[in-house]
Amino acid sequence: MADDNANTIENMVKSFRVSELQVLLGYAGRNKSGRKNELLARALQLVQKNCSASIEMRVHDLYKKFESNRRRFPSNAAKNGTSGLVDMKTNLTGYSSFPHSLLAPHVMDFLGETPSSTSTQSHPIPCDVTLKPLPFYDHLENILPPVSLTPRGTSRNQEAAFTFHLTPHQTQLITQCRDPSLSGGIEYPVQVQLRFCLLERTSEQKDDFPSSCSVRINHRTVTLPNPIPTNKPDVEPKRPSRPVNITHYCKLSSSSTHSMVVGWTTTFQKNFCVSIYLVRQQTSDVLMQKLKQKGHRHPDHTKALIKEKLTTDRDSEIAISSLWVSLQCPLGKMRINIPCRCLTCQHLQCFDASSFIRMNERKPTWQCPVCFKPADYRDLIIDGYFVEILNECPLENEEIQFFEDGTWQPMKPKKSLKRSDSCSSFEENNKVSPAKICTVIDDGDSSDVTREREKETCNNSKKFIDCIDLTETDDEIQTFEPETVTCFSTDSRSGGSPVRYTSSSEDDDETDSLEGSGVWSVQNDVLVLEET
Known part of the structure; x- marks a missing residue:
């Protein structure tokens, strides 16, 4: 069947x-x-x-x-x-x-x-949807509560028309706070804000635009955020999750009626809603002041969290005796000034609150820079224990170590420790070994007479450049000391002048220049260098 x-x-x-x-x-x-x-x-x-x-x-x-x-x-x-x-x-x-x-x-x-493609919702259907609060916008009043974008008919391309009004009080708030900008336009700290979101009542919804969304207010097309390009096939680019400032498209008069037409493309098993609010824009300094007014988290809470993490579990085969925490912010790689952490995070590592808020002012993501989980502004808290640590710990220390009882101690800087160890190991592994000099007298067709002399050539050794690689360990530093055998000949073909032949353990065709100082002389058919 x-x-x-x-x-x-x-x-x-x-x-x-x-x-x-x-x-x-x-x-x-x-x-x-x-x-x-x-x-x-x-x-x-x-x-x-x-x-x-x-x-x-x-x-x-x-x-x-x-x-x-x-x-x-x-x-x-x-x-x-x-x-x-x-x-x-x-x-x-x-x-x-x-x-x-x-x-x-x-x-x-x-x-x-297609009557379903253009529907005028003279009586919009309100929906019980809660949008996530935006930290940089202080909500003042509702202009158009969340209403659903209900598709009508079978056409995929839909349109819905709405009307809204501004009260005299709302118009007064907008006009009193406007500020001429340097570019010649007008900036409005109090704005008329347009927001889209999914029609879901189970939780707070973030800003989300419908597919192929377009908005016209008072017969003027509203500029929406540009879609984010994607390389995935058969996937339509989405617009970033952020509100739209429509103050410049509205008539700042309480007697005017504003018309809005929203166009979108229906998506399988997804419905959306639209809303308009009156908000006041906030700066990062204002948010920092509000965060400081919330107060510090008590140091005992952080100490209890440290003890909990370092408590030995009988069933676990791995016992943690200490924890290392950096005093540098993972965002700016600078020393933390105001230690901050999200209440929903389980790690001890903090980040600088000022850097985090300024970063989200430019690009609002509200994501923890340590564990990359959502970190809402309302869940941020200043850690009182880390405030005490930063006040007591010297500036040259970048890390601290926590112990089982909740106490801490500063760690020695890694760079200075690694440099001192590298210098000592480099000097030990690069000692100059004595060279062997073999002198040969070649007199026509006579047989070769070879004499070997060992002599310390520390004064004639090559100078090494002190080069330290911080990425290498002590075990990786290797030195190669080729043994060099030098031969001199008074061949008649060379006009009686000494000729130098160099033999090395390395495959090198180059001949080093004669080093050392002194006077050469022939004594008993042997070429001897007398030091001066």
Whole structure:
């Protein structure tokens, strides 16, 4: 029985035109661009692998509509050409004087009018949705409470019209606080703010724009945040989650009626709502002052958290005896000035409150820089124990160590410790070994006479450049000391002048220059260097 139903659904989809296939794919949130064979393949894949009850119902509705139009408007175009359609549509235009509610749906579709695509919500439906508070905007009054963007009809492209008014008190607040900017415009600390969010009543909702969203206020197109590009296929770019300032699009008069038209594209199993508020913009300095007014968290709370983390668990094979915490902010890599942490975080590491708030003023993410979890402004708290530590710990110390009883001690700076260890190991591993000098006297066809002399050549050793690599450990420092054998010959072919031959353990064809100071002389057929 299930197979027969699946075959019926597939046959319905195969009979669809391009318009029905696009509506079905758009309803399911799939890509609706391409040729008919591509659209048909996607639609068949949709009904074969993910044929839910809503998809099946949508297929039946589209098929009924398709069959109704085909029965009521037979193929006159096939008999009479395209003129039949033109004449029929011309005759039906007389219905345009009648209210749309009296016209049959198939007549509206044939006339090219989709009443569902443009709906005027004269009585908007309020919805019990709570939006997340924005730290940099102080909420003053509601202008348009959250109302749902309810799609009407089967068209995916929807529009909804709203009206709102500004009271004399609201208009006075906006005009009294406006400030001319340096760029020639006018800045409004008190703003009319537009917000979109999902229609969900279970929790606080963040700002979220519908797909292909567009807004017109008083017949002027509102500039929305630019969509964020994405490399994922078949995924529409989303706009950043932030409110929209529409003060410049409003008439600052209490007697004016403001019209707003919102356009969007329906998304599968997602509904949205829109709202308008009167807010006052805040700065990072104001937020810092509010955070300080909340007070410090008691040091005993942090000590208890340290003891809890360092308590030995009998079932655990790993025992933690101490904890290291940095006194540098993970954001600016500078010493923390005001230690702050989110109440929902479980780590001890703090960050600088001023740097965190200023960063979110430029780009509001409100994410903990340590554990990367959400960190709302209302959950931030100044740690009193870390305030005491920063006041007592010397400036040159960048880390501290916590113990099981909650006490702490500063750690020695890593850079100075590593540099001293590297210097000592480098000097020990780079001692100069004595060189072996072999002197050979070549007198024509006579046999070679070789004498080896060992002599300390510390004064003639090469000078090493003290180069310390902080990324290396002591075990990685290796020195290669090739043993060099130098031979001198008084060959007659060289005019009686000594000739130097160098043999090295390394594969090096270069010959080093003769080093040392003194006077060379021949004594008993042996070339000797007398030091001066």
